[in-house]
Every structure is written in structure tokens, then in C-alpha cells.
Amino acid sequence: MSRIKQCFENLEKAGKKALIPYITAGDPSPDHTVTLMNSLVEAGADIIEIGMPFSDPMADGPVIQLACERSLEAGTSIRKVLEIIRVFRQNNEQTPIVLMGYLNPIEFFGYQAFSDAAKEAGVDGILLVDLAPEEATDVVEYFQENAIDLIYLLSPTTTAERAKKICDLASGYVYYVSVKGVTGSAELDVNSVKQHVDSLRAITKLPIGVGFGIRDAATAAAVSQCADGVIVGSVLVNAIAANKNETKEYIAGALRDILLPMRNEMDA
Numbered sequence: 033m034s035r036i037k038q039c040f041e042n043l044e045k046a047g048k049k050a051l052i053p054y055i056t057a058g059d060p061s062p063d064h065t066v067t068l069m070n071s072l073v074e075a076g077a078d079i080i081e082i083g084m085p086f087s088d089p090m091a092d093g094p095v096i097q098l099a100c101e102r103s104l105e106a107g108t109s110i111r112k113v114l115e116i117i118r119v120f121r122q123n124n125e126q127t128p129i130v131l132m133g134y135l136n137p138i139e140f141f142g143y144q145a146f147s148d149a150a151k152e153a154g155v156d157g158i159l160l161v162d163l164a165p166e167e168a169t170d171v172v173e174y175f176q177e178n179a180i181d182l183i184y185l186l187s188p189t190t191t192a193e194r195a196k197k198i199c200d201l202a203s204g205y206v207y208y209v210s211v212k213g214v215t216g217s218a219e220l221d222v223n224s225v226k227q228h229v230d231s232l233r234a235i236t237k238l239p240i241g242v243g244f245g246i247r248d249a250a251t252a253a254a255v256s257q258c259a260d261g262v263i264v265g266s267v268l269v270n271a272i273a274a275n276k277n278e279t280k281e282y283i284a285g286a287l288r289d290i291l292l293p294m295r296n297e298m299d300a
């Protein structure tokens with residue numbers, strides 16, 4: 033069974049919801065990332081989303097765009113990202129890792145080579161923002177061969193028909209984008225999220241993660257009432273930016289201070 037599937041099954045048995053933080057690999061430098069990932073686990077992360085930095089991240093708002101810039105500036109390549117995952121895995125066999133990114137750098141690396149290297153490094157899932165599910169055939173096969181879960185985005189504007197198609201292709205979980213727009217957007221509307229998530233339940237048995245606009249413990253807890261997981265990105269990345277000249281242990285502490293209250297409130 034995949035690590036992601038196992039993770040959601042364990043959570044369901046325990047009556048808990050998944051807390052899924054996002055950070056960009058190599059931000060502010062590749063040397064920071066394993067320490068920061070460990071701090072996320074300590075603060076109660078169930079799954080970690082790791083962004084692969086890209087020069088033109090269309091779906092990202094300014095906070096994550098700047099994280100990509102810092103990371104690329106510090107010399108983070110796809111190969112480095114995979115090396116980071118490999119080092120993290122040496123001391124953590126359990127926490128699923130989802131890589132998030134855009135097609136261009138992966139196409140350059142080679143899809144099959146990337147899929148094989150990702151598997152070997154210990155990656156569990158992949159979310160390629162600009163991979164249209166309709167056109168995904170050969171790319172998808174490379175990941176399926178390595179049992180890497182393919183995670184897709186669904187948004188408030190995705191039609192029911194298209195959502196069904198996407199859910200049938202997806203594995204691991206589906207990612208419901210709570211608001212139109214880019215990452216780091218304004219607060220979400222919990223009622224509207226609940227309505228959409230409820231209607232997705234009729235379409236898929238996969239766990240549903242919700243992200244975009246979750247910045248505080250109260251919102252994380254409210255969303256976790258209806259979703260199977262909550263995804264938290266920009267508020268963490270912003271804390272990295274604000275403390276980028278401090279030690280990595282200090283930045284790790286800043287991330288824990290944001291995530292731990294979310295964990296506690298979700299479990300309360």
C-alpha cells in the first residue's frame with residue numbers, strides 16, 4: 033500500500049485529519065530544507081508537500097514566487113531537490129512526501145528519468161500544476177510504473193463532469209483549491225468549501241485535501257471538519273522569508289510555532 037493511502041487510513045482510524053504543510057525546497061538554501069522538514073514533522077505534519085522551484089510559477093502568488101527565486105538563487109536544481117528528499121528519508125521512513133511543481137523543469141530532466149529518481153529518493157506523490165489531466169497519458173504511466181501517486185487540483189470552477197474524470201485518474205488524494213486565484217490568496221469561505229467538498233464526495237472515494245488561504249488554527253480546524261486534509265503553504269513560506277537570515281534552527285522554530293497550534297486545534 034502506498035504511504036499516502038496508509039497515512040489516510042491510519043488517520044481515519046484515529047479519527048483525525050491530515051495536516052499537510054507546504055514549503056519550497058531550497059528556500060532560503062538547500063542546506064535548510066531537511067531541518068525545516070523535520071520541524072514540520074515534529075509539529076504534527078502528516079504529509080509534506082515540497083515545491084520544486086521554478087522561474088515562472090504561474091499558480092503561485094508573490095510569497096511563493098519569491099521563495100522560488102531565493103531557492104533558484106541558492107542553486108537548487110531538480111537533482112538537489114531529490115537529494116534533499118533522500119537525506120530526509122534516511123531518518124524518516126513514514127511521512128509521505130508529495131513533490132509539487134511545473135512541467136518544464138521535469139520535461140527537461142526527462143519524465144522517465146525523473147520518475148525513477150523520485151521513486152529512488154523516497155517520493156510518494158507528485159502534483160504537476162500545469163499537467164492537464166486530459167493530455168497526461170505517457171507522463172502518467174511513468175509515475176504509475178513507480179507507484180507514485182498522481183495528485184490533481186480541482187477548483188470551484190471545475191465542472192462535475194471534469195471533476196469525475198480527474199478523480200478517476202487521481203490516486204492518493206485530490207486537492208480541492210478553495211478559492212479562485214493564486215496561492216497565498218485571501219481567506220477562504222468555509223461554507224462554500226464545505227458545499228463543494230460534500231458534492232465531491234459523490235464523485236470520489238479518495239481523500240479530499242483543501243488548500244489555498246488557510247493561515248490560522250481556527251480556519252485549519254474549521255476546514256478539517258469537512259475535508260480529510262488541510263494544506264498550508266504561504267503562511268509558512270512567509271515565516272521563512274521573514275527569518276531568512278536567522279539560523280536554520282531558528283526558522284524551524286518559527287515554522288513549529290505556526291503549525292503546532294493548527295495541529296492542536298484540529299485535534300481538539
Ligand SMILES: O=P(O)(O)OC[C@@H](O)[C@@H](O)c1c[nH]c2ccccc12
Binds near residue numbers: 091092246
Ligand atoms: O499558500 P496557501 O494559500 O496556503 O495554499 C497552499 C499552496 O501554497 C500549496 O499547496 C502550493 C504551492 N504551490 C502551489 C501551486 C499550485 C497549487 C498549490 C500550491
